[in-house]
Each structure stands twice: as structure tokens, then as C-alpha cells.
Amino acid sequence: MxxxxxxxxxxxxxxxxxxxxxxxxxxxxxxxxxxxxxxxxxxxxxxxxxxxxxxxAPRMGLLLFIFIGVQLLLAGAYVIYKRRRANGPKKYL
Missing domain, CATH: 1.20.5 (Single alpha-helices involved in coiled-coils or other helix-helix interfaces)
Structure with a gap:
């Protein structure tokens, strides 16, 4: 076996x-x-x-355009704010 x-x-x-x-x-x-x-x-x-x-990748020109655009918008908003504040009614005369 x-x-x-x-x-x-x-x-x-x-x-x-x-x-x-x-x-x-x-x-x-x-x-x-x-x-x-x-x-x-x-x-x-x-x-x-x-x-x-x-x-x-994002282009550098586009990135610079966005940064400059945001800065210009903020500067414009500040100028508008100052004009409205100067031309608005005075609290104490």
C-alpha cells in the first residue's frame, strides 16, 4: 500500500x-x-x-487683475462713504 x-x-x-x-x-x-x-x-x-x-494653473495676470480690482473697489467704496458722511446732516451744529 x-x-x-x-x-x-x-x-x-x-x-x-x-x-x-x-x-x-x-x-x-x-x-x-x-x-x-x-x-x-x-x-x-x-x-x-x-x-x-x-x-x-491660474495665470498670474488674472491673479493680479483680481487683486487690483478688489483694491480699486475698496478704495471706491471708501471714497463714496466719506462723501456721504461729509454731505450728510451734522449731529451738532
Whole structure:
């Protein structure tokens, strides 16, 4: 009985070895595909990120226009406030 078990175990072990050999080729091809994908991504990612940042970042001219516009609006509101206050009725005459 033990000889039959050894033969069965040997056949199962050979089947496992054949399966591992088959998968070994697939794993090596998967590894090469992943390596190629990683290298192409590593090469193109910095350039692509630079393009994204330059195209989607707010422009400096727009930012300066907003700052100057807000300052002019505040200055205009202050001037209007002072004129109304000066032309309004006096509390104590």
C-alpha cells in the first residue's frame, strides 16, 4: 500500500511541477509587461504632470487683475462713504 501511495504522490508532485513550469512562463511575461509599463509611466509622468500644471494653473495676470480690482473697489467704496458722511446732516451744529 505504501508503494502505491508513493507512486500517487510522485504523480501528483510531477503534475504540480508541470503546472509551476507553465505558470513560470506566464509570470515572466507578466513581469516584463509590468516592467515596460512602469518604465513608460516613469518616463512620461513628469512631463505630463508639468503639462497639467501649466495648463490648469491660474495665470498670474488674472491673479493680479483680481487683486487690483478688489483694491480699486475698496478704495471706491471708501471714497463714496466719506462723501456721504461729509454731505450728510451734522449731529451738532
Amino acid at each position: 505504501s508503494v502505491e501511495r508513493l507512486i500517487a504522490m510522485d504523480q501528483r508532485l510531477q503534475g504540480i511541477e508541470n503546472t509551476v513550469r507553465d505558470y513560470q512562463g506566464q509570470f515572466s511575461s507578466l513581469q516584463s509587461v509590468l516592467k515596460d509599463s512602469h518604465s513608460s509611466l516613469a518616463e512620461s509622468l513628469p512631463k505630463r504632470m508639468g503639462d497639467i500644471i501649466t495648463t490648469s
